[in-house]
Amino acid sequence: MRATKRLFKGTVAVLMCIVTSILASGCWDQREFSDIAVVMGIAVDSSEEKKQELTVGVQVANPVPYSGSSGDSGSKEAYSDFSGSGNSIFEIIRGITHISSRRLYHAHNQIVVFGSSIAENEGIRRIIDYFLRDNEMRYNVLLAVSEDKATEIFSAGTNYEKVPAQELAELIENQAANSCSAVCTLIDFAKYGTSVGATALVPIVKIKEAAETGKDSGEGSSSEKSGSSESSGDKQSPQKSYEVTGAAVFDGDKMVGKLSEEETRGALWVRDSVTRAIVRAQTEKLQAEIEVFNCRTHVDAKINEEGKAVAKIRCEVYSNIAQVSDSGVKLDTDTVKKIAEACGGVVKEEIEKAYEKSVEIGCDIFNLGEKIKDKDLKQWRKYEDDWKQLYKELDLQLDVNINIEDIGNLSSNVQWRETDEKNGNEKEEKQ
Amino acid sequence: MARKHEPLRWLLSLLKKRSDERFRGKGKQDEPAKEIVKSLDSNVTTLQALFHGSEDLKIRFFEFPYAAAEKGSSPQRRAALIFVDGLADGKILSREIVEPLMYGSGKDFNASDMKAIKTTMLAVGEARSAKDFDDAVFACLLGDCIMFVDGFADCIIIGAKGYDKRAIKPSDTEMSVRGPKESFIETLRTNTALVRRRIKNPELCFENLVVGRQTKTPVSVVYMHNIADEKLVKEVRRRLKSIDIDSIMSSGYVEQLIEDEPTSVFSTVGFTERPDVLCAKLMEGRVGVIVDGTPYALTVPYFFIENFQTSEDYSNNFISVSLIRFFRYAAFFISTLAPAIYVALVTFHHEMIPTSLLLTMSAAREGIPFSAFFEAFFMIIVFEILKEAGVRLPQPIGQTISIVGALVMGEAAVSAGFVSAPLVIVIAFTAVSGFVVSSLSSPVLILRFVFLFLAGFLGGYGIAVGIIVLIVRLADIESFGYRYLSPIIPFNMRDQKDTLVRAPLWMMRTRPHLLARKNRVRENNPIPPDDN
Numbered sequence: 001m002r003a004t005k006r007l008f009k010g011t012v013a014v015l016m017c018i019v020t021s022i023l024a025s026g027c028w029d030q031r032e033f034s035d036i037a038v039v040m041g042i043a044v045d046s047s048e049e050k051k052q053e054l055t056v057g058v059q060v061a062n063p064v065p066y067s068g069s070s071g072d073s074g075s076k077e078a079y080s081d082f083s084g085s086g087n088s089i090f091e092i093i094r095g096i097t098h099i100s101s102r103r104l105y106h107a108h109n110q111i112v113v114f115g116s117s118i119a120e121n122e123g124i125r126r127i128i129d130y131f132l133r134d135n136e137m138r139y140n141v142l143l144a145v146s147e148d149k150a151t152e153i154f155s156a157g158t159n160y161e162k163v164p165a166q167e168l169a170e171l172i173e174n175q176a177a178n179s180c181s182a183v184c185t186l187i188d189f190a191k192y193g194t195s196v197g198a199t200a201l202v203p204i205v206k207i208k209e210a211a212e213t214g215k216d217s218g219e220g221s222s223s224e225k226s227g228s229s230e231s232s233g234d235k236q237s238p239q240k241s242y243e244v245t246g247a248a249v250f251d252g253d254k255m256v257g258k259l260s261e262e263e264t265r266g267a268l269w270v271r272d273s274v275t276r277a278i279v280r281a282q283t284e285k286l287q288a289e290i291e292v293f294n295c296r297t298h299v300d301a302k303i304n305e306e307g308k309a310v311a312k313i314r315c316e317v318y319s320n321i322a323q324v325s326d327s328g329v330k331l332d333t334d335t336v337k338k339i340a341e342a343c344g345g346v347v348k349e350e351i352e353k354a355y356e357k358s359v360e361i362g363c364d365i366f367n368l369g370e371k372i373k374d375k376d377l378k379q380w381r382k383y384e385d386d387w388k389q390l391y392k393e394l395d396l397q398l399d400v401n402i403n404i405e406d407i408g409n410l411s412s413n414v415q416w417r418e419t420d421e422k423n424g425n426e427k428e429e430k431q
Numbered sequence: 432m433a434r435k436h437e438p439l440r441w442l443l444s445l446l447k448k449r450s451d452e453r454f455r456g457k458g459k460q461d462e463p464a465k466e467i468v469k470s471l472d473s474n475v476t477t478l479q480a481l482f483h484g485s486e487d488l489k490i491r492f493f494e495f496p497y498a499a500a501e502k503g504s505s506p507q508r509r510a511a512l513i514f515v516d517g518l519a520d521g522k523i524l525s526r527e528i529v530e531p532l533m534y535g536s537g538k539d540f541n542a543s544d545m546k547a548i549k550t551t552m553l554a555v556g557e558a559r560s561a562k563d564f565d566d567a568v569f570a571c572l573l574g575d576c577i578m579f580v581d582g583f584a585d586c587i588i589i590g591a592k593g594y595d596k597r598a599i600k601p602s603d604t605e606m607s608v609r610g611p612k613e614s615f616i617e618t619l620r621t622n623t624a625l626v627r628r629r630i631k632n633p634e635l636c637f638e639n640l641v642v643g644r645q646t647k648t649p650v651s652v653v654y655m656h657n658i659a660d661e662k663l664v665k666e667v668r669r670r671l672k673s674i675d676i677d678s679i680m681s682s683g684y685v686e687q688l689i690e691d692e693p694t695s696v697f698s699t700v701g702f703t704e705r706p707d708v709l710c711a712k713l714m715e716g717r718v719g720v721i722v723d724g725t726p727y728a729l730t731v732p733y734f735f736i737e738n739f740q741t742s743e744d745y746s747n748n749f750i751s752v753s754l755i756r757f758f759r760y761a762a763f764f765i766s767t768l769a770p771a772i773y774v775a776l777v778t779f780h781h782e783m784i785p786t787s788l789l790l791t792m793s794a795a796r797e798g799i800p801f802s803a804f805f806e807a808f809f810m811i812i813v814f815e816i817l818k819e820a821g822v823r824l825p826q827p828i829g830q831t832i833s834i835v836g837a838l839v840m841g842e843a844a845v846s847a848g849f850v851s852a853p854l855v856i857v858i859a860f861t862a863v864s865g866f867v868v869s870s871l872s873s874p875v876l877i878l879r880f881v882f883l884f885l886a887g888f889l890g891g892y893g894i895a896v897g898i899i900v901l902i903v904r905l906a907d908i909e910s911f912g913y914r915y916l917s918p919i920i921p922f923n924m925r926d927q928k929d930t931l932v933r934a935p936l937w938m939m940r941t942r943p944h945l946l947a948r949k950n951r952v953r954e955n956n957p958i959p960p961d962d963n
Contacts, residue, residue, distance in 0.1 A: 033793035107782035
């Protein structure tokens with residue numbers, strides 16, 4: 001009898017475990033790969049015809065068998081584009097189910113591109129809200145602003161990746177190597193956009209025509225293009241490629257201005273977002289470029305007794321010498337020091353330029369307000385409403401310290417033989 | 432020790448009760464043991480009757496002089512040697528028993544009684560007397576020889592075992608690169624000798640029992656008297672004695688009849704083919720059971736971590752061994768969980784796959800008619816069938832199987848679009864990993880299916896629930912009074928030196944605390960060993 005009771009208890013326990021495990025599983029949405037279309041990028045534009053209406057382009061990666069597997073699917077495109085228009089982004093994205101046989105799957109979305117028209121005129125509040133609420137959307141999806149119509153941005157071909165949206169996303173991420181453009185994820189945007197003392201900087205992207213690429217490739221003058229210029233000689237590469245030019249400044253959810261590449265970096269120095277950069281400076285003897293590999297910025301911002309905002313910014317920059325114009329010059333301590341000073345001046349100048357531009361736009365692109373808030377919440381509450389005015393009259397005290405850790409593999413100075421008139425071919429530098 | 436609250440166990444115990452009632456009394460045909468009488472002919476007839484006239488029972492009558500010759504011929508005494516042909520060594524019989532007796536002068540012999548004959552007349556190593564036929568018959572069956580002498584009401588059992596046995600060969604199942612290569616054979620005595628040769632110490636004990644109502648299989652309990660816990664030895668003895676079965680064909684029978692958790696897929700009794708492994712386990716305070724007729728000795732208690740230890744571990748550098756041990760644990764998890772994780776990722780958690788991998792995988796799955804779950808399920812079954820086909824096949828045909836299996840099943844199934852290539856990779860990797868910890872291969876196979884079902888229906892959540900239930904269940908299992916997961920659950924810091932990593936030999940100063948309570952110190956080396 002007791003044993004029967006125990007058996008009953010045991011069975012109930014087992015059954016309960018099974019039932020709860022089934023009921024408690026929130027992810028009862030089993031789906032195979034063949035049911036989903038993996039969204040790689042979304043572009044949002046305001047509609048041309050009607051106000052308040054949106055046009056949304058969605059780029060979906062097609063499951064194309066990679067090389068090695070047989071089949072006739074070689075001709076299949078690696079991606080397909082869907083687009084729709086309507087009053088809300090949710091409506092449009094759901095509407096795509098009518099034209100796509102597979103349900104859109106957003107968890108692997110790489111990038112969301114906004115047309116500059118919608119960003120400037122209407123603001124992107126309601127779109128961001130949908131992305132933040134949707135449980136499939138990742139918070140670390142990249143945001144970008146397109147100079148032209150966003151829905152056309154994914155039409156450029158690819159150089160490396162199979163899907164243009166992916167290539168664009170990677171291009172933006174790799175800009176960190178030069179720190180000439182901001183990287184802004186969805187959660188960053190939400191964080192900065194909702195704060196008075198901070199500003200979201202979103203990279204501006206555009207399609208670059210082939211002719212332009214070809215012209216640039218020879219010079220290599222603009223460092224951020226090196227990636228694309230290398231491949232421009234390749235016949236397989238498409239006629240178009242992407243380019244990131246500066247950053248869009250968002251006041252809240254509205255785009256209010258643009259920063260050039262130089263100004264963007266100026267802002268990033270202060271925002272402590274520079275990871276790698278190249279700084280070029282001219283001393284009296286030579287022109288030098290340093291390669292920054294680490295930068296730590298300490299910002300001490302406060303509002304003093306007179307009610308004036310003061311920001312003491314100290315940049316500790318760690319770098320190597322990447323290149324000097326004349327290998328014959330001995331890089332002794334003095335010379336290195338001079339190079340460091342000159343580069344410090346350049347960095348300072350960039351920051352100042354960025355500040356001037358930000359005053360013009362009227363946005364705290366240095367996120368100084370956040371710093372004050374972190375330090376003294378009471379004070380910040382008092383001055384919060386006047387912050388924009390205070391920022392314009394900011395007392396900016398810059399202290400840029402460039403540490404040159406290494407002068408490169410070429411440790412001794414090298415004297416080049418003077419160019420002969422007969423034999424005029426230049427020798428390449430060893431480095 | 433038995434926990435009644437488990438439904439399965441309870442059902443089993445019900446069944447057991449029923450069968451006990453049904454068979455009680457029928458099995459044992461205990462007739463009173465027949466006494467040996469004085470008449471030689473009568474004794475021989477009785478014995479023949481006991482063997483039902485079996486052909487291989489050989490009887491050799493002879494006469495021998497039992498006193499010095501006085502008038503021409505010595506007084507003769509009739510005797511008979513009885514042995515089983517093929518078990519007893521004919522040479523020993525003729526050279527050591529019959530010859531000295533028959534051609535001896537008889538004057539040195541004292542044949543007044545059996546004891547005197549035994550002590551003065553037999554030139555063999557082992558001789559003892561027996562009073563009844565049970566003893567005599569059993570000795571006969573073990574390969575010994577019985578000698579009846581006319582006029583005496585007892586017999587002498589002469590050790591003359593000389594049956595054919597297999598040579599001692601390197602182990603087939605537990606390979607070794609550096610360690611000793613000998614392995615057990617089917618003969619119990621040889622096996623005990625192999626152990627004794629490694630432990631030259633009177634503390635090493637062999638206790639013999641006979642198991643199997645019909646087969647009467649000798650079983651030897653082996654332990655170190657000064658290390659093993661008496662309670663453990665007692666428990667092993669008790670369980671062996673309580674076995675009531677007609678036949679023991681291999682030590683696997685014994686294992687199943689003495690293990691704590693017959694309903695668990697995890698075995699709580701270890702087995703080894705290698706004497707050195709058995710000796711090492713004895714030195715840790717474990718008890719071994721050697722069954723006649725099986726080249727595998729059993730060891731108890733058996734813990735989960737022992738599946739991941741090999742004899743080679745102690746011959747090699749401890750750092751590399753620790754790393755390899757980590758691989759073994761990893762292989763165990765892979766072989767259990769890889770198909771389940773694959774199915775969970777593919778059907779539930781697409782967001783957990785890196786984007787480029789997702790694209791590759793979804794491309795590979797394009798056009799596959801089955802869901803990932805059924806695909807994995809079928810492929811595991813196909814692999815297991817191939818494996819089962821290969822295991823028991825002669826070598827030349829085995830190759831055909833692997834070619835058919837690998838090429839036709841694998842390659843053709845992928846190119847025909849029945850299964851996706853990533854899945855074939857996952858299943859292949861799972862299968863290969865399964866061979867790393869071979870002693871766990873059967874539980875792993877079952878768990879693989881269980882986890883596959885959980886993953887197919889509940890995704891990663893199901894896998895997590897499954898792992899929790901598995902760990903709870905494993906922690907609940909006992910092996911001869913010790914927790915199966917010890918020394919991890921319950922945790923014992925001092926015993927960790929041979930679990931996840933293997934400590935250097937000079938640091939393993941004490942035996943496992945749980946097992947060797949009465950004799951803890953294993954060594955007393957300086958740490959680390961110095962020069963002198």
